[in-house]
Amino acid sequence: MIAYMKAFKFILPLSLIIGLGSCDSFLDVQPRSSISDAQTIVDKASAETAINGVYDSFRSYYSVDFQSIGYLSGDNIQWTGSQSQIQEFINHRVNAENSTVASVWSGIYSSLNRINHVIEKVPAVQDALLTDALKNKIVGEAHFLRALAYFDLARIWGGVPIVTKPTGSPSDNRGIERATQEQVYAQVLADLNTAEPLLPATTDRFRATQKTVWALKARYYLYQKDYAKAEEYATKIIADAASYQLVKPYNAFFANDARGTTESVFEIFYSVNETNGHRGQWQPQEKGGTRQWAPNDAFVALVNNPEIGGNRSTLVAKDNQGRWYGNMYYRSPATDPTFVIRIAELYLIRAEARANTNNLTGALADLNAIRERAGIAKSTAATSEQLLLAIENERRVEFALEPHRWFDLVRTGRAAAVLSVTDANRLVLPIPAEQLLIDKALKQNPGY
Structure with missing residues (x-):
């Protein structure tokens, strides 16, 4: 990822430059879909190029490494290769020198830096072709994507540095201490709240809209155990049956070269x-x-x-x-495609929220919608506890090859019982060792 982004030094995220002075060719490679600094975001075309560059960076960090953390750390997937650092996730003994951890950190902060350039510079652009509506849409998309990036940072590492200004030189944004996990999640919500009124109320499965914000809010509130809000925002998506439906059979959303089906709320192209x-x-x-x-x-x-x-x-x-x-x-x-949010997740979010608020009939109906699509019998769970376990088990199969299982078991406090992860320190990953060497303000997570 660092090589991918290294044409312009301002693109580099927090604490990524190692031995800059010894790398003579550091500025010689032109990145794809790159954005340069203030002088290049000057009109409609360059603003659109900048936000396209943000989506391009998500194609990188969401492709393999980030997702692999979510499922390799669970109990569905095995590693058949020879690199011991991959097995560390399955064994839940991840080291700070792990290259996947370093790649995900650098990838997310690279994306954040692109985002911060868009948020800071696009509002000031004076171009008659860049209408207020289009300007709002670009900035709204950037805020949504920043919310998604910080959401992922929070659930992987807990507290991380919150960087909301673009990097203009190697020393910019160094020395920022880690915020708490609660503060990072607060940043997620702030960005979602900012994005919502800026975005159109349209359906787009590849770009952020108000509906995409609602879907991520549903997931956010489930993680925060605000079950009333989780149900509210999941319902906003589920109720839009003209735009979002469970496709049948299960594999219809990905088989036969399918993309952008009604199953998809947000996917990466x-x-x-x-x-x-x-x-x-x-x-x-x-x-x-x-x-x-x-x-x-x-x-x-x-x-x-x-x-x-x-x-x-x-x-x-x-x-x-x-x-x-x-x-x-x-x-x-x-x-x-990479499927970031599917309508199936919204059904199971609402089922879990309802089970936690004693709406057992509603929870069972949502759970059985997923089971019916899978071609299996309706659940007979009759208590809140039975329903929650049934939902957990359903999520395990439904999202087996998507990055949910590990994060589900951590957020519900079930990692010890299901995965035998009894050391609470192992519920978050270590800050990459290389980042600690670069920025002395960063402190390692306990137990690493």
């Missing part, structure tokens, strides 16, 4: 020029992949059980050696 590295990790060697991520035996048993997996068994397949592999990312070339 990839093309033949900017491919999704996930495909190569999941597909077997016979299909040009490495199969370094693979469903483990426990998940294979669950998803192939007709009473649990139902038609979700299409998530896995066997290669020519009889080995199971994940089949959500399969396209050649690798233009598979």
Whole structure:
């Protein structure tokens, strides 16, 4: 990621420059979809290029490394490769020198720096072609994406530095101490609240709109255990049946080169020029992949059980050696979308919120909507506790190859019981060691 972003020094995020003086060619590489500093965001075209550059950076950090943290740390996926640093997530013994952790940190802060340039500079642009409505839309998208980035930072590391100003030199934004996790989540909500009135009330599965904000708010409030708000915002999306519906069968949202279906609330677009590295990790060697991520035996048993997996068994397949592999990312070339928010998640958010507020009938209806789409029998859960466990189990299968399982078990306090992670310090990851060396204001998470 650092190499990807290194044409302009101001693009570099917090604490990313190591040994700058010894790298003579540091400024010699032109990045794709880059934005330069204040002098280049001067009109409609450059403002649109800048926000496109933000989406481009999300294609990078959401492609493999960030998502792998979410599912490798759970209990569905095994690592078949030889790099011990990947196994650290499965063993829940992640080291501060772990390269995936470093890549995700740098990727998110690179995205944040692009975002901060847009937020600071686009409002001041004077161009008759850049109408107020378009200007608001660009800035609103940037605030939504900043909320998503800080949401991910908060759930991976807890407290992190909150950086809301663009980096203009190697020393900018150094020395910022880590905020608390609560303060980072407050920044998420502030950005979502700012984005909401700026964005159009339209449906766009690849760009942020008011509806995308509502969907992320539903997830945010579930994490905060504000169940009334979680239900409220999930309902806003579910009620818009003309725009969002559970597609049938389960794999209809990704199979046969599908993209942008009514299942999708927000997905990240990839093309033949900017491919999704996930495909190569999941597909077997016979299909040009490495199969370094693979469903483990426990998940294979669950998803192939007709009473649990139902038609979700299409998530896995066997290669020519009889080995199971994940089949959500399969396209050649690798233009598979990354699904950030699906309508299925909103149903299960609302089900969980309702189960926690004793609306058992409503919770069961939402849970059974997911089960019916999967082609399995309705749940008979009758108490709040039974429903919450049923929802947890449903989320495990429904989002098995998406980055939810680990974060679900952490936020519900179930990681100890399900994954035997009894050291609370291991519920967040270590700050990358290289960042601690660069910025002395950063302090490591306890236990690392």
